[in-house]
Amino acid sequence: xxxxxxxxxxxxxxxxxxxxxxxxxxxxxxxxxxxxxxxxxxxxxxxxxxxxxxxxxxxxxxxxxxxxxxxxxxxxxxxxxxxxxxxxxxxxxxxxxxxxxxxxxxxxxxxxxxxxxxxxxxxxxxxxxxxxxxxxxxxxxxxxxxxxxxxxxxx
Amino acid sequence: xxxxxxxxxxxxxxxxxxxxxxxxxxxxxxxxxxxxxxxxxxxxxxxxxxxxxxxxxxxxxxxxxxxxxxxxxxxxxxxxxxxxxxxxxxxxxxxxxxxxxxxxxxxxxxxxxxxxxxxxxxxxxxxxxxxxxxxxxxxxxxxxxxxxxxxxxxxxxxxxxxxxxxxxxxxxxxxxxxxxxxxxxxxxxxxxxxxxxxxxxxxxxxxxxxxxxxxxxxxxxxxxxxxxxxxxxxxxxxxxxxxxxxxxxxxxxxxxxxxxxxxxxxxxxxxxxxxxxxxxxxxxxxxxxxxxxxxxxxxxxxxxxxxxxxxxxxxxxxxxxxxxxxxxxxxxxxxxxxxxxxxxxxxxxxxxxxxxxxxxxxxxxxxxxxxxxxxxxxxxxxxxxxxxxxxxxxxxxxxxxxxxxxxxxxxxxxxxxxxxxxxxxxxxxxxx
Numbered sequence: 001x002x003x004x005x006x007x008x009x010x011x012x013x014x015x016x017x018x019x020x021x022x023x024x025x026x027x028x029x030x031x032x033x034x035x036x037x038x039x040x041x042x043x044x045x046x047x048x049x050x051x052x053x054x055x056x057x058x059x060x061x062x063x064x065x066x067x068x069x070x071x072x073x074x075x076x077x078x079x080x081x082x083x084x085x086x087x088x089x090x091x092x093x094x095x096x097x098x099x100x101x102x103x104x105x106x107x108x109x110x111x112x113x114x115x116x117x118x119x120x121x122x123x124x125x126x127x128x129x130x131x132x133x134x135x136x137x138x139x140x141x142x143x144x145x146x147x148x149x150x151x152x153x154x155x
Numbered sequence: 156x157x158x159x160x161x162x163x164x165x166x167x168x169x170x171x172x173x174x175x176x177x178x179x180x181x182x183x184x185x186x187x188x189x190x191x192x193x194x195x196x197x198x199x200x201x202x203x204x205x206x207x208x209x210x211x212x213x214x215x216x217x218x219x220x221x222x223x224x225x226x227x228x229x230x231x232x233x234x235x236x237x238x239x240x241x242x243x244x245x246x247x248x249x250x251x252x253x254x255x256x257x258x259x260x261x262x263x264x265x266x267x268x269x270x271x272x273x274x275x276x277x278x279x280x281x282x283x284x285x286x287x288x289x290x291x292x293x294x295x296x297x298x299x300x301x302x303x304x305x306x307x308x309x310x311x312x313x314x315x316x317x318x319x320x321x322x323x324x325x326x327x328x329x330x331x332x333x334x335x336x337x338x339x340x341x342x343x344x345x346x347x348x349x350x351x352x353x354x355x356x357x358x359x360x361x362x363x364x365x366x367x368x369x370x371x372x373x374x375x376x377x378x379x380x381x382x383x384x385x386x387x388x389x390x391x392x393x394x395x396x397x398x399x400x401x402x403x404x405x406x407x408x409x410x411x412x413x414x415x416x417x418x419x420x421x422x423x424x425x426x427x428x429x430x431x432x433x434x435x436x437x438x439x440x441x442x443x444x445x446x447x448x449x450x451x452x453x454x455x456x457x458x459x460x461x462x463x464x465x466x467x468x469x470x471x472x473x474x475x476x477x478x479x480x481x482x483x484x485x486x487x488x489x490x491x492x493x494x495x496x497x498x499x500x501x502x503x504x505x506x507x508x509x510x511x512x513x514x515x516x517x518x519x520x521x522x523x524x525x526x527x528x529x530x531x532x533x534x535x536x537x538x539x540x541x542x543x544x545x546x547x548x549x550x551x552x553x554x555x556x557x558x559x560x561x562x563x564x565x566x567x568x569x570x571x572x573x574x575x576x577x578x579x580x581x582x583x584x585x586x587x
Contacts, residue, residue: 012219040315042223044266048301093270097283104286105294 003034003150004053004109005143008041008060008095015119015132019059025140034147043098047107055150056109057143060095061132062116069131071139072116076108113146115139161188178562180543185551192539192566205526210236210322210495210517217513217528218316223266226259226307227506229320230381231513231528236322238396239500239517242493247486248324249381250479251310255320256380256504257476258306261344263507264465264472265303267570268351269296272462275564276358292354299347299469302340306476309333324490334480341477348470349445355463356449364456365545367538368420369429372505378437378471379430381504386433387423388454395503398512404529415534422537425509426569427464428455442471458542458568465507465570495521506531508570532571539569 007023009016020038027036037049041060050056062072076099095114102108117139120129128136161183181189201220205213213236217228230252237244244252269292270282279285286293309329311317319326370391372383385401386392393401404413417423432454435443446467455464495517502513509531516525542565550561 042315044270044297044300045304045315047297048304093266093282097281100283101286101293104283105290105297107297 002053003055003057003147004037004050005034005057005147006037006039006046006049006059008039008046008058010040012124012126014121014123014125014127015117015129016061016122017126018061018117018119018128018132018136021128022059022136022140022143025136026143029144031144031147033151041094043093043095043101046095046098047102050102050109050112051107054110055154056112057146058095058112058114059139059143060114060116061119061122063119063122066118067131068118068120068129069135070118071135071142072114072118074114074116076112076114111150115143178543178566180547180558180562182547182551185548187544187547190540190543190547192536192543202526202528205515205523208523210240210515210521210523213515213523214320214322215316215318218318218320220528220530223263224259224506224508225316226255226311226320227504227511228528229317230256230504231502231506231511232515233320233322233502234381234504235500235502235513235515236517237493237500238502239498239515240322240493240496241498242323242491244324244491245486247484248490250483251325251328251486252320253380254476254479255307255310255317257472257479258303258310260303260472260507261469261476262300262303262307263570264469265296265300265351267507267567268355268462268465268469269293269300271570272564272567273355273358275560275567276360276462295347295350299344299351302337302344302473305337305340309337321490323493324486324488326489328485328489330485331483334483338477338480341473341480344473345470345477348466348473351466351469352445352449352463355466358462360457360459361549362457363459363546363549365458365542367428367456368417368423369432370417370423370425370510370534371429371433372503372510373433374437376437378434378475379505383503385503385510388432389420391417395512396501398501398503398529399514399527402512402529402534404533413533414536415529416537422541423534424538425531425534427461427468427507427509428458429509430505431455431464431467438467438471439474442467442474445470458565461568461570495519508532509534532569535569535571539566539571542568 005023005026007019009019011017011020023036023038039046039049117132117135119132179191201217205216208216213232214229217232218225220228274281274285277285282293307317310319312319368387368389370385370387372379373386374383384392385395385398391401401418402415403418404415407414435453449463451463497517497519499514499516503510511531512529514527515523518524543562546561546565550558
């Protein structure tokens with residue numbers, strides 16, 4: 001059993017940094033048997049990161065028509081990842097493409113959960129919007145529970 | 156009387172290039188009336204951010220210019236500042252600087268060849284479609300790219316926006332033991348790079364050669380990464396410090412990225428084709444043979460064949476990394492001490508996409524008073540537009556969809572890094 005958590009984002013693009021900030025917070029929690037990584041979201045690097053793990057959790061900012069701070073949860077064993085959700089990346093080959101390519105090459109882990117926080121401001125800056133900050137704290141607790149669940153059902 | 160026919164092709168978002176760009180074509184009576192390779196990535200003002208910053212902060216700030224080629228910006232910055240402050244690194248530190256650049260070339264070239272450019276030649280929309288029919292090809296690309304990432308991570312502290320490069324050397328040095336598993340992986344990569352060259356040599360290429368002025372670095376002893384004179388195949392041979400005497404940037408209305416040109420002759424081309432043509436004699440005999448077996452001569456003027464040359468350069472970077480690691484002697488100190496003084500320094504290195512020029516003016520406290528960075532994509536924009544102007548008459552009878560694809564492919568020949576090139580915007584305001 002191996003668990004990887006990847007926070008994705010750009011720390012200088014306001015709400016886009018939320019995935020990285022969550023990864024940083026989880027790094028200080030000393031979670032056993034959990035590896036935490038930060039990523040800019042470049043797709044091939046993501047596949048390289050997750051290919052040796054059984055259980056992967058990804059966290060990124062998203063941009064859809066839901067209210068700011070809304071938490072999206074996508075279980076890739078059941079749900080499809082809509083490319084439109086992750087338009088915040090400037091990468092040509094980002095998370096949605098990485099998931100599709102990994103699926104084709106049988107490089108998806110046993111389980112993969114994608115969490116997104118609806119952002120509002122993706123301009124240059126280093127502050128999160130208040131709603132995103134609030135959602136960040138909520139998601140950190142959700143993730144700790146999620147990680148414990150993975151440990152329980154795999155042990 | 157024939158009716159005149161005007162056709163406009165607009166590609167709003169170019170796919171499989173890094174950053175945000177578009178293309179506008181106006182064709183009248185089967186003749187090209189107007190071409191605009193438009194860059195609308197927001198300007199990023201990096202040179203302005205650097206003002207009043209201490210020289211020690213510059214490598215970490217410039218690494219942020221690009222997620223694909225951060226090492227190129229760090230190397231340009233540290234070499235320019237070391238030039239300003241009269242610092243000279245010992246050979247062991249110098250070799251490590253070359254090694255981290257090998258990592259960046261491997262990861263950048265492999266990403267472009269396998270994931271972005273090969274699908275064009277093989278008739279696939281993208282790497283995902285390619286992977287369905289040829290999983291072994293894409294798997295090989297993924298593994299090779301990972302090895303490039305491992306080099307950058309080991310020397311740079313992390314694979315994206317590395318933080319271990321310092322003016323005067325590195326913050327922390329690897330031990331000989333740290334390289335053990337990497338060396339094993341690089342030996343596999345050498346075989347993989349040979350098959351990458353073989354694969355790209357079997358693709359079908361259009362008959363399309365252009366009379367380019369190639370501009371690249373040239374070093375007396377080695378295929379260039381960090382050092383050399385700036386030379387061209389049309390007589391240019393200058394010290395890096397004289398770059399701004401011979402080149403100038405200009406603003407064009409349709410791009411947030413400045414266009415760079417030679418003052419005397421206008422457009423020129425930087426990148427793999429230019430490096431290759433101006434430095435073929437610096438490759439090892441193994442790399443020269445692999446290039447010739449792939450059907451290349453010592454110069455190549457067909458931009459579509461840049462995919463083969465990127466593969467040849469990948470083999471060179473893998474071999475160079477093996478050589479440096481096998482001969483590695485840990486330097487006594489990770490860096491040399493450098494004291495500030497009022498000065499100006501120049502640096503130019505070979506980013507995967509071509510030469511990247513830096514100039515920094517420092518005050519007596521070591522604060523940056525002025526900076527100028529000229530990335531490779533800015534330098535290639537005129538050449539990209541010129542290629543399109545020459546290509547379109549040859550493909551004019553194809554459908555709009557096919558013309559669009561061919562034009563996108565021609566732009567991808569340059570592996571443009573659009574987000575890198577947009578860090579300055581001149582704003583003009585007319586008031587009446």
